[in-house]
Each structure stands twice: as C-alpha cells, then as structure tokens.
Amino acid sequence: MENTIVVAVKGVIVHKGKVLIVKRAADDVGGGTWECVGGKIDFGEQLETALIREIEEEVGLTITVEKILYATTFNTDPTRQVVILTYLCRCDSEAVILSEEHSEYLWATSKKMKAMLAPGIVTDFEKYDVFKLEGLH
Structure with missing residues (x-):
C-alpha cells in the first residue's frame, strides 16, 4: 500500500x-x-486561503488569520500521515452556521476546552501555550 501525507489547517478562532x-x-x-x-x-492552494475557505464552509464565519500557532504531525494508520498547521484567527461574529460535518458547536473557555477537546489536542495546546493566549477566558 502506498504511503500518503495529508496536509490540513486548523483555526483557533477567538x-x-x-x-x-x-x-x-x-x-x-x-x-x-x-x-x-x-x-x-x-x-495548489495556499495555507491561509485553505483555512479561510474551510472555516467559511464548515461554520459560515469570515475570519482574519493572525499567525501560525504551531505545527504537528501524526499517523492515522501505518500508511497515512497527517500534518496539521494551527493558526490563531479572529472573527467579528459568533453567528455560526454548521455544515453537515459537525453536529454541535460551542464558544468555549480554556477550562471547557480542556474538558471537551480530544486529549491529543489538549496536549498540543498545553505544549504550545494556546491556553495562555492573551485575552482568553
């Protein structure tokens, strides 16, 4: 079986x-x-362009990308590796319109995120000081 690398972008939308x-x-x-x-x-897509598109498609928000927070990689199976670049983003609205890919959403405090996000994400957020971003509750 051929090895595959997938590149994804994620937004920490504040x-x-x-x-x-x-x-x-x-x-x-x-x-x-x-x-x-x-x-x-x-x-062929630029990273920030992909992030803006994905956020618009999945939650209907228009965002501003501020900076990259961290990059990580892991294998989802023996032949598939995922590389994720996580960016700090801001938006002016909290009016979320969910796509079919998600069933619920929450504007979460740091405490809620620690309780609800997958353990691997929490570990990355702690390692890269995401929970310590200025202005987070």
Whole structure:
C-alpha cells in the first residue's frame, strides 16, 4: 500500500475571549469528538486561503488569520500521515452556521476546552501555550 501525507489547517478562532470548537458528526471519521475548525488543503492552494475557505464552509464565519500557532504531525494508520498547521484567527461574529460535518458547536473557555477537546489536542495546546493566549477566558 502506498504511503500518503495529508496536509490540513486548523483555526483557533477567538471571539470575545472564547474559542470556537465543533463536534464531528456521528457518521464522520472521528465522530463525536470535539475539535477546532479546519480541514485539508486542496492541491495548489495556499495555507491561509485553505483555512479561510474551510472555516467559511464548515461554520459560515469570515475570519482574519493572525499567525501560525504551531505545527504537528501524526499517523492515522501505518500508511497515512497527517500534518496539521494551527493558526490563531479572529472573527467579528459568533453567528455560526454548521455544515453537515459537525453536529454541535460551542464558544468555549480554556477550562471547557480542556474538558471537551480530544486529549491529543489538549496536549498540543498545553505544549504550545494556546491556553495562555492573551485575552482568553
């Protein structure tokens, strides 16, 4: 079987001191888990362009990308590796319109994120000081 590398972008979307997290739809890969919004880049697409597109598609928000927070990689199976670039984003609205990919959303405090996000995401957020971002509740 051929090895595959997938590149994805995620947004830590901050609004009024909280971060938007979404719950994957039950019938999706990783169904029922909470995560930040984002997805795979298309061939030839710029990273920030992909992030803006994915966030618009998945939650209907227009965002401003501020900076990259961290990059990480892991294998989802023996032949598939995922590289995720996570960015700090801001938005002016909390009016989320969910796509079919997610069943719920929450504007979460740091405490809620620690309780609800997948353990691997919490570990990365702690390692890269995401919970210590200025202005987070």
